Amino acid sequence: MTDMEKERNLKYTVITDKGVTVCGRVLEHNHTGSAMLTEIYRAQLGDWPKFFKMDTLSKVGYLASELLLKELGERRLEGEEYASDRAIVLFGTTASLCADRNYQETIQDSDNYYPSPALFVYTLPNIVTGEIAIRNHYRGETSFYVLDGYDTGSMAFHLQCAFQDDVTESLLAGWVDSTDNDDFRCFFTLMDRADASDLKGLENELKGIMDNLK
């Protein structure tokens, strides 16, 4: 396929606390919020028990990435196969606020003080990039950027910048926010160098995708 024939629109998955869309296809579910995440995981994936120990931000990002890669028919690297040419670059406004609040509850009262390493580790937003890298054997760049608002111009710019690492051939890119266990918004897409070459075009595409999160 030449660049001219290449489909212009990015394929993407969207997850909010109200529903899940995979490349335009709406998935059925009976629950909303955190219960929906478990329901979708069981119905669509069910092959990675580590999912259950993840915090909300990681669960949402993990589901969105897995559903996207599955829909696109990506072959999973297994065993000793690893790839350094795929980076994971994520954005958001809340960072790990959901995990931060959950952890703060464990240290708020001296009578009920039980800081947990299992909760604390998720108080870093880039943990979701690590979870996805582990699942997919990606040894490329992993980055998490926090912005002050839905800023598709900055996103497009920093995504284009990521391709300055000349080992990086493709990006698993997205947006993920969560303020509490039942409040989250996320999209994931897969893009190559050509997708990031036209900054204005990329920004417009991201704008269209981000409208799904509002």
Place this chain on the structure above:
Amino acid sequence: MARVIQCIADNVVSPLGRTSMENYVNVKAGCSGLARFEEMDRVSSPFMLSRIDRYVMDELCIGLDIPDGKYTFFEKMLLTSSIQAVRKAGIDPSSDRVLFIISTTKGNVSLLDRDVKGFPQERVLLGKSASMVSRYFGNPNAPVVVCNACISGVCAQIEAMRALQSGRYDYAVVTGADEQSPFIISGFLSFKALTDTPCRPFDKDRTGLNLGECAATVVLKASDAPACGWVLEGGAIRNDANHISGPSRTGEGSYLALMEVLRKCGREGLAFVNVHGTATAYNDEMESIALYRAGLIDVPVTGLKGYYGHTMGAAGIMESILSMYAVQDGTVLATRGYAEQGVTYPVNVSPENRPAHGNRFIKLLSGFGGCNAALSYAYYS
């Protein structure tokens, strides 16, 4: 042709000084900011901390005309360091050719504590703090926060280099800081990662890490002129794809990041590698493996955690700045706390200051999430 990315100004605010030079002189003299604390709020176990005195910070703010009551301690850290660096650089920070990049892991997370009052809850959002800083300088561009755990400071400089290479900006102000609140201290204690004695990087008796507070800034400039002064020549970020809270046993991500930096920048003139050297059993062992695999086991290494503790969002920036001063001073700084080799592949580390030979250094970091980053600066006279 690629633009040349120069570091034209820097600043470090820490318990060891208010400028980079004060910090460098104190480190070279062997001073440490680490002190023992028996408790802090609801944290009741002892720990070591290199803590910025709050009165000293307020005094510094008054000296820099930073309005009282408007900024949190974390934001004051960012401002005191960035204001000094921007003045030193002599640039116009309100220009649309300047980008602000903030490196932090937890920002204003202490505001989540119900006993902490005086600031709106939304300030816990990292983007809000970043905007407070860029607005202070009247900068019109949207700032970006790099939040990649302990490697954020190196990632922020790599991102600044890319933003400048793109041609959209001519200057990047890269500032990193973290406040050590009970949130972070209790978390690291729960991980059993902290020691209540001064940390001992790469030593056989190392028992864990110390935390520290610092704010550090580099001002980077893009130019088409031939390289002169300090030039940021390359950097890379790689993931272990192994574990979210433990480093790879083979040092995979650090090895890959080092190899990429060596491919871009070469080995010639490499005076030392400034390592992460947190003094946890796993980190230092992993770094020794990565250095060995990258063919760097004989190159002098130096770690600064014995002077500052782990300063998180500031670490990658402050440790890069002190490395610049050390190279120009012809010194491989002593690794404070180290006495006897304690890693499988013996690294070239020393408890004494040593002469340095070369015009280049590599800064290496790794962090939770399996992330690793390395960059290389070179000095051209």
